[in-house]
Amino acid sequence: GLPARVRIHEVGPRDGLQNEKAIVPAEVKAEFIRRLAAAGLGTVEATSFVHPKWVPQLADAEQLLPLLDGVPARLPVLVPNARGLERARALGAREVAVFGSATESFAKANLNRTVDESLEMFAPVVAGAREAGLAVRGYLSMCFGDPWEGAVPLEQVVRVARRLLDLGCDELSLGDTIGVATPGHVTALLTALNEAGVETGRLAVHFHDTYGQALANTLAALRHGVTTVDASAGGLGGCPYAKSATGNLATEDLVWMLDGLGIDTGVDLGRLTATSVWMAEQLGRPSPSRTVRALSHQ
Ligand code: HMG
Ligand code: MG
16 A cells, blocks of 8 residues: 655755755755745755865855744754764754765765764764754665665665664665666565564655656655655755766655645645746756656746
8 A cells, every 4th residue: 555645855955956066055045945845845954064075065054054943844954973963053953864875885985984984973973963852864875776886785785774773863764876776676675674673664765866767666665665755856966976876856756646646745736846946047957857847838
Protein backbone atom coordinates (compact mmCIF):
# COMPACT_ATOMS: atom_id res chain seq x y z
CA GLY A 1 0.00 0.00 0.00
CA LEU A 2 0.83 3.67 -0.07
CA PRO A 3 0.91 6.16 2.82
CA ALA A 4 -2.00 8.57 3.34
CA ARG A 5 0.35 11.45 3.97
CA VAL A 6 3.92 12.33 2.95
CA ARG A 7 6.16 14.90 4.60
CA ILE A 8 8.18 16.81 2.02
CA HIS A 9 11.60 17.99 3.20
CA GLU A 10 12.22 20.95 0.89
CA VAL A 11 15.92 21.41 0.05
CA GLY A 12 15.80 24.05 -2.73
CA PRO A 13 17.28 26.95 -0.75
CA ARG A 14 20.19 24.73 0.37
CA ASP A 15 20.84 21.91 -2.11
CA GLY A 16 19.45 23.98 -4.98
CA LEU A 17 21.18 27.28 -4.41
CA GLN A 18 24.52 25.77 -3.30
CA ASN A 19 25.02 24.68 -6.88
CA GLU A 20 24.01 27.86 -8.70
CA LYS A 21 26.81 29.84 -10.30
CA ALA A 22 25.13 33.08 -9.31
CA ILE A 23 25.32 34.16 -5.70
CA VAL A 24 21.75 34.93 -4.73
CA PRO A 25 21.37 37.86 -2.28
CA ALA A 26 20.26 36.90 1.25
CA GLU A 27 17.05 38.96 0.86
CA VAL A 28 16.08 36.94 -2.23
CA LYS A 29 16.83 33.66 -0.41
CA ALA A 30 14.65 34.79 2.50
CA GLU A 31 11.80 35.67 0.14
CA PHE A 32 12.18 32.25 -1.55
CA ILE A 33 11.93 30.50 1.83
CA ARG A 34 8.94 32.62 2.93
CA ARG A 35 7.12 31.77 -0.32
CA LEU A 36 7.89 28.06 0.05
CA ALA A 37 6.49 28.05 3.59
CA ALA A 38 3.43 29.98 2.40
CA ALA A 39 2.89 27.30 -0.27
CA GLY A 40 2.49 24.77 2.54
CA LEU A 41 5.98 23.28 2.87
CA GLY A 42 6.41 22.55 6.57
CA THR A 43 10.15 21.83 6.40
CA VAL A 44 12.48 24.06 4.41
CA GLU A 45 16.21 23.41 4.66
CA ALA A 46 17.50 26.96 4.78
CA THR A 47 21.29 26.98 4.39
CA SER A 48 24.61 25.44 5.49
CA PHE A 49 27.11 26.48 8.12
CA VAL A 50 30.07 25.07 6.20
CA HIS A 51 33.38 26.67 5.30
CA PRO A 52 32.54 29.76 3.19
CA LYS A 53 35.37 28.97 0.75
CA TRP A 54 33.96 25.49 0.13
CA VAL A 55 30.43 26.73 -0.65
CA PRO A 56 30.53 30.48 -1.34
CA GLN A 57 26.88 30.41 -2.45
CA LEU A 58 25.82 29.86 1.18
CA ALA A 59 28.46 32.03 2.87
CA ASP A 60 25.74 34.48 3.93
CA ALA A 61 24.12 32.09 6.45
CA GLU A 62 24.65 34.62 9.26
CA GLN A 63 22.76 37.27 7.28
CA LEU A 64 20.01 34.91 6.18
CA LEU A 65 18.83 33.32 9.42
CA PRO A 66 17.73 36.55 11.15
CA LEU A 67 15.63 37.35 8.06
CA LEU A 68 13.64 34.16 8.66
CA ASP A 69 12.21 35.08 12.06
CA GLY A 70 8.56 34.09 12.16
CA VAL A 71 8.58 31.90 9.05
CA PRO A 72 6.02 29.15 9.84
CA ALA A 73 8.19 26.15 8.94
CA ARG A 74 10.90 23.96 10.39
CA LEU A 75 14.16 25.40 9.07
CA PRO A 76 16.98 22.83 9.37
CA VAL A 77 20.55 23.82 8.46
CA LEU A 78 23.61 21.75 7.53
CA VAL A 79 26.52 21.65 9.98
CA PRO A 80 29.61 19.52 9.27
CA ASN A 81 31.53 20.11 12.47
CA ALA A 82 31.70 21.81 15.86
CA ARG A 83 32.37 25.21 14.28
CA GLY A 84 29.25 24.84 12.13
CA LEU A 85 27.10 23.85 15.10
CA GLU A 86 28.41 26.78 17.11
CA ARG A 87 27.53 29.21 14.28
CA ALA A 88 24.06 27.70 13.84
CA ARG A 89 23.29 27.76 17.56
CA ALA A 90 24.43 31.37 17.89
CA LEU A 91 21.61 32.22 15.46
CA GLY A 92 19.00 30.13 17.22
CA ALA A 93 18.74 27.25 14.73
CA ARG A 94 16.42 24.51 16.07
CA GLU A 95 17.34 21.72 13.67
CA VAL A 96 20.64 20.66 12.15
CA ALA A 97 21.90 18.01 9.75
CA VAL A 98 25.27 16.33 9.46
CA PHE A 99 26.21 14.81 6.11
CA GLY A 100 28.26 11.67 5.72
CA SER A 101 29.27 9.58 2.76
CA ALA A 102 29.02 5.86 2.03
CA THR A 103 32.22 6.11 -0.03
CA GLU A 104 35.77 7.16 0.77
CA SER A 105 36.12 9.18 -2.45
CA PHE A 106 33.21 11.47 -1.71
CA ALA A 107 34.07 11.78 2.00
CA LYS A 108 37.45 13.10 0.87
CA ALA A 109 36.03 15.41 -1.81
CA ASN A 110 33.19 16.81 0.29
CA LEU A 111 34.60 16.81 3.84
CA ASN A 112 38.38 16.48 3.42
CA ARG A 113 38.15 13.39 5.65
CA THR A 114 38.00 9.61 5.45
CA VAL A 115 34.64 8.01 6.31
CA ASP A 116 35.97 7.16 9.80
CA GLU A 117 37.36 10.65 10.34
CA SER A 118 34.10 12.26 9.23
CA LEU A 119 32.11 10.10 11.66
CA GLU A 120 34.55 11.14 14.40
CA MET A 121 33.94 14.76 13.40
CA PHE A 122 30.14 14.28 13.57
CA ALA A 123 30.00 12.45 16.90
CA PRO A 124 30.38 15.52 19.16
CA VAL A 125 28.18 17.58 16.81
CA VAL A 126 25.27 15.15 17.06
CA ALA A 127 25.75 14.73 20.82
CA GLY A 128 26.02 18.49 21.39
CA ALA A 129 22.98 19.23 19.25
CA ARG A 130 20.87 16.64 21.05
CA GLU A 131 21.99 17.90 24.43
CA ALA A 132 20.83 21.36 23.35
CA GLY A 133 17.45 19.90 22.37
CA LEU A 134 17.90 20.26 18.61
CA ALA A 135 16.53 17.77 16.11
CA VAL A 136 19.32 16.09 14.14
CA ARG A 137 19.11 14.68 10.64
CA GLY A 138 21.87 12.58 9.12
CA TYR A 139 22.47 12.52 5.40
CA LEU A 140 24.21 9.63 3.73
CA SER A 141 25.53 10.43 0.26
CA MET A 142 26.46 8.06 -2.58
CA CYS A 143 24.05 5.33 -1.44
CA PHE A 144 23.46 4.07 -5.00
CA GLY A 145 26.62 4.89 -6.93
CA ASP A 146 29.69 7.08 -6.79
CA PRO A 147 31.29 9.06 -9.65
CA TRP A 148 34.80 7.81 -8.78
CA GLU A 149 34.08 4.33 -7.39
CA GLY A 150 31.10 3.25 -9.51
CA ALA A 151 28.70 0.79 -7.88
CA VAL A 152 28.50 0.96 -4.07
CA PRO A 153 27.80 -2.39 -2.33
CA LEU A 154 24.63 -2.49 -0.21
CA GLU A 155 26.59 -3.78 2.82
CA GLN A 156 28.89 -0.75 2.67
CA VAL A 157 25.91 1.63 2.69
CA VAL A 158 24.22 -0.28 5.51
CA ARG A 159 27.40 -0.16 7.60
CA VAL A 160 27.79 3.64 7.42
CA ALA A 161 24.02 4.15 7.80
CA ARG A 162 24.04 2.18 11.07
CA ARG A 163 26.97 4.18 12.37
CA LEU A 164 25.29 7.51 11.58
CA LEU A 165 22.08 6.42 13.27
CA ASP A 166 24.05 5.08 16.26
CA LEU A 167 25.56 8.56 16.73
CA GLY A 168 22.02 9.65 17.63
CA CYS A 169 20.57 11.08 14.42
CA ASP A 170 16.76 11.18 14.62
CA GLU A 171 16.39 10.56 10.91
CA LEU A 172 18.61 9.35 8.08
CA SER A 173 18.21 10.63 4.53
CA LEU A 174 19.49 8.23 1.88
CA GLY A 175 21.17 10.28 -0.84
CA ASP A 176 21.37 9.33 -4.49
CA THR A 177 23.81 12.19 -4.96
CA ILE A 178 24.42 11.58 -8.68
CA GLY A 179 20.97 10.29 -9.57
CA VAL A 180 21.91 6.80 -10.77
CA ALA A 181 19.44 4.75 -8.69
CA THR A 182 16.63 2.72 -10.20
CA PRO A 183 13.54 1.45 -8.33
CA GLY A 184 14.70 -2.12 -7.75
CA HIS A 185 17.92 -0.83 -6.21
CA VAL A 186 15.91 1.43 -3.88
CA THR A 187 13.81 -1.50 -2.67
CA ALA A 188 16.93 -3.65 -2.22
CA LEU A 189 18.67 -1.00 -0.08
CA LEU A 190 15.61 -0.37 2.08
CA THR A 191 15.22 -4.12 2.60
CA ALA A 192 18.91 -4.50 3.50
CA LEU A 193 18.60 -1.66 6.02
CA ASN A 194 15.53 -3.28 7.58
CA GLU A 195 17.40 -6.58 7.83
CA ALA A 196 20.17 -4.72 9.69
CA GLY A 197 17.61 -3.47 12.22
CA VAL A 198 16.96 0.01 10.78
CA GLU A 199 13.25 0.87 10.89
CA THR A 200 11.78 2.40 7.74
CA GLY A 201 10.16 5.11 9.89
CA ARG A 202 13.59 6.66 10.53
CA LEU A 203 14.46 6.86 6.83
CA ALA A 204 13.98 9.59 4.25
CA VAL A 205 14.92 9.47 0.57
CA HIS A 206 16.89 12.10 -1.34
CA PHE A 207 16.93 11.57 -5.08
CA HIS A 208 18.70 13.62 -7.72
CA ASP A 209 17.11 13.36 -11.13
CA THR A 210 20.12 12.96 -13.45
CA TYR A 211 18.67 9.94 -15.27
CA GLY A 212 15.00 10.85 -14.88
CA GLN A 213 14.42 8.11 -12.30
CA ALA A 214 13.74 10.22 -9.21
CA LEU A 215 9.93 9.91 -9.28
CA ALA A 216 10.00 6.17 -10.00
CA ASN A 217 12.50 5.72 -7.18
CA THR A 218 10.27 7.75 -4.86
CA LEU A 219 7.28 5.57 -5.67
CA ALA A 220 9.33 2.46 -4.84
CA ALA A 221 10.31 4.02 -1.50
CA LEU A 222 6.67 4.95 -0.71
CA ARG A 223 5.58 1.38 -1.46
CA HIS A 224 8.22 0.23 1.02
CA GLY A 225 6.74 2.51 3.70
CA VAL A 226 8.94 5.62 3.52
CA THR A 227 6.92 8.78 4.29
CA THR A 228 9.58 11.54 4.22
CA VAL A 229 10.76 12.64 0.78
CA ASP A 230 13.36 15.31 -0.01
CA ALA A 231 12.74 17.53 -3.02
CA SER A 232 13.83 20.86 -4.42
CA ALA A 233 11.42 23.51 -5.68
CA GLY A 234 11.74 23.90 -9.43
CA GLY A 235 14.28 21.03 -9.55
CA LEU A 236 17.16 23.30 -8.57
CA GLY A 237 20.27 21.66 -7.31
CA GLY A 238 23.24 19.41 -7.48
CA CYS A 239 26.39 19.11 -5.48
CA PRO A 240 29.51 21.19 -6.14
CA TYR A 241 31.77 18.32 -5.01
CA ALA A 242 30.20 15.61 -7.21
CA LYS A 243 30.46 16.74 -10.82
CA SER A 244 27.89 14.35 -12.27
CA ALA A 245 25.15 15.49 -9.89
CA THR A 246 22.24 17.46 -11.35
CA GLY A 247 19.16 18.88 -9.70
CA ASN A 248 17.09 17.16 -7.06
CA LEU A 249 13.70 15.67 -7.71
CA ALA A 250 11.54 18.75 -8.36
CA THR A 251 9.04 19.39 -5.58
CA GLU A 252 6.36 20.23 -8.17
CA ASP A 253 6.87 16.89 -9.97
CA LEU A 254 6.58 15.12 -6.61
CA VAL A 255 3.44 17.01 -5.57
CA TRP A 256 1.83 16.37 -8.97
CA MET A 257 2.34 12.62 -8.50
CA LEU A 258 1.24 12.60 -4.85
CA ASP A 259 -1.86 14.72 -5.59
CA GLY A 260 -2.76 12.22 -8.31
CA LEU A 261 -2.34 9.33 -5.89
CA GLY A 262 -4.55 11.07 -3.32
CA ILE A 263 -1.62 11.37 -0.88
CA ASP A 264 -1.79 14.46 1.33
CA THR A 265 1.23 16.80 1.46
CA GLY A 266 -0.36 20.08 2.58
CA VAL A 267 1.28 21.80 -0.41
CA ASP A 268 -0.58 24.16 -2.74
CA LEU A 269 0.84 23.27 -6.16
CA GLY A 270 -0.23 26.56 -7.76
CA ARG A 271 1.53 28.68 -5.15
CA LEU A 272 4.58 26.45 -5.26
CA THR A 273 4.84 26.66 -9.06
CA ALA A 274 4.49 30.45 -8.93
CA THR A 275 7.37 30.49 -6.43
CA SER A 276 9.62 28.46 -8.74
CA VAL A 277 8.73 30.66 -11.72
CA TRP A 278 9.64 33.70 -9.63
CA MET A 279 12.92 32.05 -8.51
CA ALA A 280 13.76 31.11 -12.11
CA GLU A 281 13.42 34.80 -13.01
CA GLN A 282 15.84 35.68 -10.21
CA LEU A 283 18.32 33.09 -11.53
CA GLY A 284 17.80 34.08 -15.16
CA ARG A 285 17.04 30.59 -16.47
CA PRO A 286 13.89 28.47 -16.74
CA SER A 287 13.09 25.78 -14.19
CA PRO A 288 14.08 22.27 -15.33
CA SER A 289 10.93 20.84 -13.70
CA ARG A 290 8.51 19.28 -16.21
CA THR A 291 5.57 20.14 -13.97
CA VAL A 292 6.64 23.78 -13.55
CA ARG A 293 6.96 24.08 -17.33
CA ALA A 294 3.60 22.42 -17.99
CA LEU A 295 1.73 24.52 -15.44
CA SER A 296 3.39 27.82 -16.30
CA HIS A 297 3.86 27.46 -20.08
CA GLN A 298 7.52 28.43 -19.57
P1 HMG B 1 38.82 21.54 6.28
O1 HMG B 1 39.55 22.42 5.31
O2 HMG B 1 39.32 20.15 6.50
O3 HMG B 1 38.61 22.31 7.64
O4 HMG B 1 37.33 21.46 5.76
P2 HMG B 1 39.42 22.27 9.00
O5 HMG B 1 38.61 21.55 9.99
O6 HMG B 1 40.83 21.80 8.72
O7 HMG B 1 39.47 23.83 9.35
C1 HMG B 1 40.16 24.75 8.49
C2 HMG B 1 39.66 26.16 8.73
O8 HMG B 1 38.29 26.25 8.36
C3 HMG B 1 39.72 26.62 10.18
O9 HMG B 1 40.04 28.00 10.15
C4 HMG B 1 38.31 26.48 10.68
O10 HMG B 1 37.95 27.37 11.70
C5 HMG B 1 37.52 26.79 9.42
P3 HMG B 1 41.50 28.53 10.58
O11 HMG B 1 41.64 28.04 11.99
O12 HMG B 1 42.41 27.84 9.63
O13 HMG B 1 41.38 29.99 10.39
N1 HMG B 1 36.22 26.12 9.47
C6 HMG B 1 35.02 26.71 9.36
N2 HMG B 1 34.65 27.98 9.14
C7 HMG B 1 33.33 28.22 9.12
N3 HMG B 1 32.39 27.28 9.27
C8 HMG B 1 32.71 26.01 9.46
C9 HMG B 1 34.09 25.70 9.51
N4 HMG B 1 34.74 24.51 9.67
C10 HMG B 1 36.03 24.79 9.66
N5 HMG B 1 31.78 25.07 9.62
C11 HMG B 1 34.99 21.18 6.21
C12 HMG B 1 36.39 20.63 6.44
C13 HMG B 1 34.00 20.13 6.69
C14 HMG B 1 34.83 22.46 6.99
C15 HMG B 1 34.82 21.45 4.69
O14 HMG B 1 35.15 20.29 4.00
C16 HMG B 1 33.44 21.89 4.31
O15 HMG B 1 32.98 22.97 4.67
N6 HMG B 1 32.70 21.03 3.56
C17 HMG B 1 31.32 21.31 3.17
C18 HMG B 1 31.04 20.79 1.79
C19 HMG B 1 29.56 21.00 1.48
O16 HMG B 1 28.89 21.83 2.05
N7 HMG B 1 29.05 20.20 0.49
C20 HMG B 1 27.68 20.28 0.09
C21 HMG B 1 26.73 19.69 1.08
S1 HMG B 1 26.61 17.92 1.00
C22 HMG B 1 25.46 17.59 -0.25
O17 HMG B 1 25.08 18.47 -0.98
C23 HMG B 1 24.88 16.20 -0.35
C24 HMG B 1 23.44 16.12 0.16
O18 HMG B 1 22.57 16.97 -0.58
C25 HMG B 1 22.92 14.67 0.07
C26 HMG B 1 23.15 14.02 -1.29
O19 HMG B 1 22.70 14.56 -2.30
O20 HMG B 1 23.77 12.95 -1.30
C27 HMG B 1 23.35 16.54 1.63
MG1 MG C 1 21.73 16.46 -2.52
